[in-house]
Amino acid sequence: MAVSARRGQPLTIEEINATVLRLVDAGGVEGLSMRKLAAELNVNPMSLYHHVENKDALLRGACSAVALGLRLPPDDGTPWQEQLHALAHAYRSVARSHPALWSYVNGHPDLVEQEGGMWPVFNRVLTAAGVPAGELVRVRTVLYTFVSGLLSAETSGLLVELDRTGDADGVFESAVALIVSGLEVRYS
Incomplete structure (x- = not known):
């Protein structure tokens, strides 16, 4: 060097x-x-x-x-619902801490590393939720896209305009609760 x-x-x-x-x-x-x-x-x-x-x-x-700095939930026996909540918040922390990079990456999917970082944790949590192996990639893609859209609205300011309460945290918590409930109903 x-x-x-x-x-x-x-x-x-x-x-x-x-x-x-x-x-x-x-x-x-x-x-x-x-x-x-x-x-x-x-x-x-x-x-x-x-x-x-x-x-x-x-x-x-x-x-x-940034991926190395994510606070991902460990595989410690915590219920999958809590792990999914922690994973969602870790992902949201990236969008909020580094909105320009996050926005760029979402527009350039080739930059998203799907072998490391949060992906194995996401797969583990979805498997614990009962998602069959054959549906794992599709379910992960749907949930990732859903949360990414919500975070795009939040980081652009659109969410505050649409929600009118100014409570982005509350909207995010509602979204995570809907995801958890949907997974419980479909796969439990």
């Missing part, structure tokens, strides 16, 4: 990911560029290419960093 004469210390992928996330939070994905990132890190823009291929790789790295 080369050391920049201006920096005096090696550049790390963790530092790159954290800075990308900070820049996207501040100016959106469209405001992110290799030059802007290099300036923030006090390195030559070409130095970044030793660590990442392109802007897509930067965004993948930021997504991975």
